Amino acid sequence: MAFVPEEDTHRSSNSTYRAVGRADQEPLLGKQLTRLPPSLQRPEDRCHATYAIFFSLGIGGLLPWNFFVTAKEYWAFKLRNCSGPASRGYPEDSDILNYFESYLAIASTAPSVLCLVANFLLVNRVPVRVRVLASLIVTLSIFVVMSVLVKVDTSSWTRGFFTVTIICMAIVSGSATIFNSSIFGLTGSFPMRNAQALISGGAMGGTVSAVASLVDLAASSDVRDSALAFFLTAVVFLGLCMGLYLLLPRLEYARFYMRPVGPVRVFSGEEELPQDSPHSPLVASRPLGSHTPPLRPILKKTAGLGFCIAYLFFITALIFPAISTNIESLHKDSGSPWTTKFFVPLTTFLLFNFADLCGRQVTAWIQVPGPNSKVLPGLSLLRTGLVPLFILCNYQPRVHLTTVVFRSDVYPVLFTCLLGLSNGYLSTLALIYGPKIVPRELAEATGVVMSFYIYIGLMLGSACSALLEHLI
Structure with missing residues (x-):
């Protein structure tokens, strides 16, 4: 294992890493790319304020x-025309309701991808x-x-x-993408601890929303009041x-660390920087033109990590939320709040996040495995086995695959823990390695x-999840 206390690291303007002495362990970064001039003294992050x-x-x-995503009960309420009998006149509304998570995922x-470009x-x-x-x-x-729409009666339209919701989701997703990618x-x-803080904060956002959903479900009998509190909380935050x-x-x-840097230069593309030569030039002497960063050398350097990231999120989006939110308790007929009202919010949203x-x-x-290790893509591919495990739980409705293999509510809990832990750990490693x-x-x-x-992983996973739902 590679423990990285901040006081025991080599530092540069673009990296914070610990060199590992043993031959069979690779350093967190294989190459030291830049060094701070002796005249620049790195200040301390007082009270961990930046973190x-x-x-x-x-x-x-x-x-x-x-x-x-977690306002599942609210969307179900709105898309049922706010009254049971009215929805029976529109069979297509049933399709909207049954596959709403997939539509939402695709819209998000x-x-x-366009906003990232x-x-x-x-x-x-x-x-x-x-x-x-x-x-x-x-x-x-x-x-x-x-x-505002929470308090508007939408039963007649x-x-x-649904169209307005999908458009809003698309706009939110695009703007959030620009925000997240810019901040990242x-x-x-x-130093990498700040990228790790940003990525961990994203998971905390999911946990906060799941907890808020549970509190609203327990404290409010009106789903509209719960949704209003939900959206207003987002506005405040x-x-x-x-x-x-x-x-x-x-x-x-x-x-x-936000100080201006010199002009961007293009990788030579033919040479590798020796491991033991921190002063060797990684860039050619030819400066890049003014505006667009060089995409090809970045893709070449990050191809391995990029595959891991895309595949990790592909598997996650394939399962969560479209498949996992439709796994019901085997004791749902008992009428217990645990098996009906709180089962999905607890076992899917809160537990995963x-x-x-x-x-x-x-x-x-x-921080193991390292950025050049073949173990990282191997572990990423190993997560493929989680897909059939979730399908063979009590997913409903089932049309083609009628057999439920895992006949206990413990199994979806266990599989969700594996899905969340592996996604969080492996994706964060790959993400923080990239810019370094x-x-x-x-x-x-x-x-x-x-x-x-x-x-890319989320888009492919979301599209395939819609297909997978129809196959089940």
Whole structure:
């Protein structure tokens, strides 16, 4: 295991890593890419303020998506025309309701890829400050609209409400993507603990939304009041994120790593930097043209990690939430609140997000396997086995695969823990390694590319989950 206490590390402007002496262990980073000039003294992160800000921004980055997904009871209420008999006149509404999670997942991932491409092209054209604040304002505005719609009677235009919801989800997803990729790109210039804080904050956002959902279910008898509290909470937290981001440049520690860097240069492409030569040039002497970061060398450097990220999120999106939210308790007919009202919120949303958070947080202390290890892609592929395990639980409705193999409520709990822990730990490792294997000048652009790998996996997983639901 590679433990990385901050006081026992070699530091550079683009990396914080510990060299490992044993021959059979690889260092966290195989190459030291840049060094700080002796005249620059690295300030301390007083009271861990920068770490806390990135952690909070991570929560805010994924909180909107999680609030959309976990408001399952609210969407079901709205899409039933707010009255049982009315929905029977429109058979197509049943299809909307049964496959709503899949539609929502597709609407959340497809626009994200386009926004990531746009964000990559804007890295050197539009300041990160403008991109971050604009995306937060757009997301906040959409949640204000959704809060208003909570109290609007949509029973006469259910399909119209569905269309509005999908459009809002697409806009939120796109703006959140620009926010997340911009912030993650920004952390590429910071030590890895800050990128880890941002990624762990994303998992905390899911945990917070799951806990909020449970509290609302327990405390409120009106699903509309629960949803209103949900969306207003998101509005407040998004406003808080805007304040925290504006505070970040005022911190001495943050200003040190956010300082301007030299002109971006292109990889030579033919040479490898020797492991024992930290002063060897990684870039050619030819400076890059002004605006667009060099995509090809970034893709070449991050291809292995990119495959791991894309496949990890493909498997996760294939299962969560479309498949996992339709696994019912085997004792649902008992009428117990545990087996009816709270089973899915507890065993799916809360448990997955908490396990994901734990997996991500572990990477603050343990970072194995390394970025060049073949074990990382091997473990990523091994998660494929989780798909049939979830399908063979009590997924409902079942049309083609009628056999339920795992006839106990313990199994979906166990499988969800494995899904969350493996997703959190392995994806965080791959994500924090990415911006550290390129020069600091390309760190922000690489962060955007790493986010692109995430959304490719999510988009493919979401599309395949819709197909998988129909096959079950």
